[in-house]
Amino acid sequence: MLSRTPKMLLQTPGARRGFHSIMSSLVPMVLEQSPRGERVFDIYSRLLKERIVFVHGPVNDDMASLVTAQLLFLESENPDKDVYMYINSPGGIVSSGLAIYDTMQYIQPKVNTLCMGQAASMGSLLLAGGAPGCRSALPNARIMIHQPSGGAQGMASDIAIQAEEIIKLRTRLNGLYASHTGKPLKVIEQAMDRDLFMDPREAQEFGIVDSIIANRKAPQSSGKQ
Known part of the structure; x- marks a missing residue:
């Protein structure tokens, strides 16, 4: 009888909802005019056109499949243009997170990472794994490693x-x-x-992020003068 291989976890205790359960709920649609007429996109597909990728929710095999596919697609579209990854995740399955992480390192475009909400456990590794100098957090984000x-x-x-x-x-x-x-x-x-919880300033001092961004025009690269 074959035994079931356990999944190694790197997540906060409250991580339960899957990525598909979030994506399958009501998603805003965007209407866009084009020379061929009107086109309708779900909001995530529209943002993907701007090279924005979301890692929102627990990191699992479904999320890894979606995120790695998007990264590879964006590389094929333009290998010289940056990708922007927005992270709000409690962590999850280590192998799934490493699949995303390895793809981030594998593709040619620089991956800019930004934490909004939280980047805990495996989410914090994805945040730290962004291109050097391109890892940021919003002022009220929380980062946790363990x-x-x-x-x-x-x-x-x-x-x-x-x-x-x-x-x-x-x-x-x-x-x-x-x-x-x-x-x-x-x-x-x-x-x-x-468990080591950090605010953005502590995460910056630790080396997980490079800057704290209050708005698009005001990066706080360092607290030192």
Whole structure:
């Protein structure tokens, strides 16, 4: 009998609603005039034309499929033009988040990341994984980092295998955070040991974001004079 492989999680406890449950609710439509007449877009498709991608809600396989497809599409449209990723996520499945993260690093366009609301757990890695100098947060956003967790069940040997995998993932994630923040690995390991919540200024000092944006014309790149 095949055992079910558990999903390793990196999310806040309240993350329950899926991306599709949000997208399937009432979505505003946009009417646009063109030489061929009127065209109707849902708001997300219209914003995709402006190279805006949303990571809103728990990170899972469905979201990863949608976001990676959009990133690859935008690269094929114009590999030299920036992509803008807006993040409001409590985190989720590590493998799904890493699929998005790896695609961000893989494609040619620079990916600008911006946190609105929250970027917790896996969401914070996506925020930190934006292009250097292009990672931002709105003034009232919250950022949280912590180590991955997973539910292990079955025989003792299976539990041991799953525990070893979590340790490998933790080591890998610590290395990614260290790479993007510039912090020593030891500092990252200590910070990730428990939930660490940060406001935008703290996240900027930690190296997860580069600037705090109150409005489009007023980036706050540093609190130092």
